[in-house]
Each structure stands twice: as structure tokens, then as C-alpha cells.
Amino acid sequence: MTLRPSPKVQKAREALAGRLSEIRKDAGISGRELAVRCGWSESKSSRIENAKTPPSDADIMAWCRACDAGGQVLDLIAANRPSDEAHAQWKRLQRSGLRRLQESTGDLYRQTKVFRVYVSDVIPGFLQTPGYATALLSSIAAFRGTPNDVRDAVAARMKRNTVLSHGAHRFSFVLEESVLRYRVCSAEAMAAQLGHLLGVMDLPNVAVGIIPFAGRRSVWPMPTFTIFDDTRVHADTLDAASTLTEPSQVELYARAFDRLSQGAARGAAVRSLVAGALAHLD
Numbered sequence: 001m002t003l004r005p006s007p008k009v010q011k012a013r014e015a016l017a018g019r020l021s022e023i024r025k026d027a028g029i030s031g032r033e034l035a036v037r038c039g040w041s042e043s044k045s046s047r048i049e050n051a052k053t054p055p056s057d058a059d060i061m062a063w064c065r066a067c068d069a070g071g072q073v074l075d076l077i078a079a080n081r082p083s084d085e086a087h088a089q090w091k092r093l094q095r096s097g098l099r100r101l102q103e104s105t106g107d108l109y110r111q112t113k114v115f116r117v118y119v120s121d122v123i124p125g126f127l128q129t130p131g132y133a134t135a136l137l138s139s140i141a142a143f144r145g146t147p148n149d150v151r152d153a154v155a156a157r158m159k160r161n162t163v164l165s166h167g168a169h170r171f172s173f174v175l176e177e178s179v180l181r182y183r184v185c186s187a188e189a190m191a192a193q194l195g196h197l198l199g200v201m202d203l204p205n206v207a208v209g210i211i212p213f214a215g216r217r218s219v220w221p222m223p224t225f226t227i228f229d230d231t232r233v234h235a236d237t238l239d240a241a242s243t244l245t246e247p248s249q250v251e252l253y254a255r256a257f258d259r260l261s262q263g264a265a266r267g268a269a270v271r272s273l274v275a276g277a278l279a280h281l282d
Helices: 007-027 031-038 042-049 057-066 070-079 090-096 099-104 106-111 130-144 150-165 187-200 247-262 268-279
Strands: 087-089 114-119 170-176 206-211 225-228 232-236 240-244
Touching: 007 042, 007 057, 007 070, 031 042, 031 057, 057 070, 070 247, 106 150, 114 247, 130 150, 130 187, 170 247, 187 206, 187 268, 206 268, 225 247, 232 247, 240 247
Parallel strands: 114 170, 170 206
Antiparallel strands: 087 240, 114 225, 225 232, 232 240
């Protein structure tokens, strides 16, 4: 019996097939001519182009070579990776809770050497105190209706975040000033969180920039994202945490991070912004 791919996998397969079809058409060759150039049957070209058969990496390289589109090979091969990894759907959390989500990225965090993190909504997970994380994850669990394993999830997050104190890992954070002002926890917990942020800034492997409300900017505020080395991006949305691995996607987010960084205050100016947020706590 042939197993049918999941709807998510099939959708990704169809998207890849569509891109391959466009490449062939842009090259101005027929499916038959493509098959001749690739040294396979015309039916194989048709099956790949109609998402009936998933192409191998070698098939993609041959296809692009036949269409003189070698510059697209890396992106297409990345898109051809199993798409179950591409989206961590929140539905999965409804079954397993928040703790497993924290633990699932442990290996990735340990392997990554350089982290670039942009946040526009809350204090980034790397920098959260237990009190702040408890309030935030409690609100997420309540909103999503996930199993209430917040205590275990917070413990897992704190354990995961020990990578911050390892000199082998380097971190660059860019925060919107609004992150300092949003109240997702009590005034006491927020004061402790902002104090912790000031302390983290003294770590030699951590750089923190904050984009002030009044600052002139060259790019707009964006949803939160994290770049792991130069190979992978996690981009957050309301219903999913997207994993992007295509080189062009990673390059796009890296360019966005660089632009956002240019508008960020540093050093004493950052400390002044944090101190201002502390002073306005009730």
C-alpha cells in the first residue's frame, strides 16, 4: 500500500514542482527537451512537474543545469527537505504542551555559534527571567488551550538558556523599545526582568541594541525572528513558528537584521532606555 503524504508535505511538494515548471518555461524548452538534456524519460519530467514524484537533489541539479538556472539550485534543494520541519504548528502544542517545545530546540541551541535575534513584542526567550517567562507562557497556554505544564516549560527554558553564559556562543539582540514597556507580568516581575537585562549586557559574548520610539528608522518593525549562524531562520507568526532554510530566505532576514541594527541605540543609550522603562513602572 502506498502511503499518501500529509497535506502539508503535499503542499510543499506542489510548490516545488511549480517552481521547477516555471524554470523550464523560462528556459523556453519543452518537457521532452528537458528529459533529453537530463537523460531521463519524458514521463519522469511530467511526474516531477505535476508533483506526482518528489525529485531527488540530483534531479534538481540536473533540471537546473538543463535550464541554465544553476543559481537556483541551493534554494530548491533546501525547499526539497522534509517539510514537516518547516512549520511547528501550534496544534502540536495542544497535544504535548509547552515544555516539549522548549526542549525540542536544545540541540540546535548548543550547535549554533552565532545567534542574531530581533524582537518586537516581548523580551526574547534567551533573556527572560523565570518570573517573566512564567507570566508569558501562562498567557500563551491559556490563549491556546494547551496542557498547563508552564512550570516544567519555564524550567526547560532556563536550562536551554544556559548557552548564553558559554563563551563559545555569540549573541546579537535587537529589540524594539516597546518590548521594555509591554506589561506581560506584574510590576515587580517586570522590574526584575529589566534589571536582568541590564546585567546580561555586561556579558562579553552578548550585544544588545534597542530601537528607540523616537529614532529615525530605515525599515519598519517586523515580527520576531532568530537567525542561527547563516543556515536557518525561525520566524514567528500567530499560528506557527516557521523554519526557513533556503539560502535566499536566510540572506533576506540577515539583511533585515543588519538594517534594523543600524537604527538601534547601543551602550549607555540602551541603559538609559532600560532605566527609563524601570522608572515608569507602577
